[in-house]
Amino acid sequence: MEVDLDRFSRRDWEEPTDADPIRFAMVGLGWWTREQAIPAVESAEYCTTTALVSSSTEKAEDVAADLEGIEATLTYDEYADGEASDAYDAAYVCTPNGFHREHVGAAADHEKAVLCEKPLEASVEDARAAVDACQEADVPLMVAYRLQTEPVARRARELIRDGAIGDVVSIVGHMSDTVLDSVDETSWRFDRDLAGGTTLNDIGVYPLNTIRFILEEDPQAVYARTESEQPAYEGTDEHGAFQLEFSEGTLASCTVSHSASLSSSLRFVGTDGELSIEGLFFPTTQKVLRVSGPGIEGEFRPEPVDQMREEFDYFANRLQRGLDPEPDGEHAMVDMRAIRAFYESAESGSRVELDL
């Protein structure tokens, strides 16, 4: 094995420079931004938060009161108008999915780099418009697939690329949490136009994208099924299951739920061995990577890293070095088309081929 597992959580992407830290505008101040993104940036090496953007000045100022270094507190309209745009270098967009396009577009207008949460938008068309806006303005757009800078996922990818388990034949994965039980019925999550879906898109994108990342391949066809049991969740996909078809016969089978116990796993079965990861998809949970093959047999329980800090530092360090961060908008478009196909498939009961 060529893979260096001794320094398991090393930042293989990192190259410190003399550049100033990248200054972020946090666009959208929901719980994820407040409890995950802002603390992650506070502990990060290559970036800092200098602007806060929300629905009201009051809300932005409330959040700013607990933070140091905030230079601007803006409404979405003020942000769109380019107010105080000298106060930040990049925008982190974390709002209901259906608002991503306009906030990404505003950042592009102001020539700011963008880190946009996933899924990229509520529809393929709006996602395409967001990507186009960044391409036309020539600003970097990275979509926030934080698993792609999670050391466990990176080591898994290296091991599989290095042939540790032979050719991948089967993949099984799952992700579940209690999100629907923790929001009220007025939540944007129940609004199809704003959310683009409930569970298959919101957390289905984790196994979907992470499988693509580790396998280094895109699915050719999908099948999906949605279920909703609780009356309050009628019309949503409270639970879901999907299959992905890759080239050379590789099949992936996954389940997701927004109203089950918090849990996640991903397993790759190959011609010569297997690799599984427990606890993969949540930001700071203990991960366990087990790998078994002709040249390697082991269990790794690395000290958990803050996935959000890794992601922000990666994005910022790339910008400092004058490099585009990845995964970019075109990469995200593949997930958008796959998610649309999930819902088409769930509606029709048939598999849907992807035109990639």
Added chain:
Amino acid sequence: MEVDLDRFSRRDWEEPTDADPIRFAMVGLGWWTREQAIPAVESAEYCTTTALVSSSTEKAEDVAADLEGIEATLTYDEYADGEASDAYDAAYVCTPNGFHREHVGAAADHEKAVLCEKPLEASVEDARAAVDACQEADVPLMVAYRLQTEPVARRARELIRDGAIGDVVSIVGHMSDTVLDSVDETSWRFDRDLAGGTTLNDIGVYPLNTIRFILEEDPQAVYARTESEQPAYEGTDEHGAFQLEFSEGTLASCTVSHSASLSSSLRFVGTDGELSIEGLFFPTTQKVLRVSGPGIEGEFRPEPVDQMREEFDYFANRLQRGLDPEPDGEHAMVDMRAIRAFYESAESGSRVELDL
């Protein structure tokens, strides 16, 4: 928790009697019978092997030469004619699937109890005929789902029944082995009429039936996909993936392969916790059961039992007590219809509802 986990591998079904051991005719002397079934019966408490049935007297006598207590060595024709039928009480049928019907029917004709390997037959119609033959002759028919007497599966069922993880929402499972790589191209496994399929039926039946057993519910609809990559396996389902829909929104996603690394697992995610089992489906591998819920948190690595011995002893002990062994033919018919639906679905690309 009401579940007794201290005596993890106890035989909760066992009740010794003064009855004589059940004498088995082994019908079909392929590697599974020789290397798994016969040694299992040799170490069993309630049964013994007294007759061997094969394609030729010579083959039966060859196998008999290494064994004690064999009273009859028969060809299939002699067995069908009822020769030496006083020498055995029950038949263990382990031939290519498409011959099960005739061997089960012969046992029924001779008023012998039957333990028939799974899947029960190559087609729903022939399986139905085998079940009917036993019902008409009023002989017990058990289908050899050995997981149903595997202590890990029984404890998992008890834990879930007892509410250890709440309501089951999602299930993911997989099973893979190298069977296709170990047989030559003339194998009955490549003959659709004899085998009834390649992988979705032959090992798909393990997660399918074990999920039914642990969940105590039957699927209402299925979707499946098959893949075949290697030229030698053209026209077979070398790899497969399937989804099962249960009532109340429970979804199961599984993958299977007959040409990948030997591996298996099954995981139940519930509203309040989760339960997973590693290594479940193979006869003597180490099993690991992990369960996490409000009333329980633990990992169990019981000393592996010989699944085949447990199954034979259970079957024999039931007969000694004058009780019908389970799972019976009607239980197996549900799998037969589900497997037919798998292949229909793989052909059409659409989900298939089961008429149960």
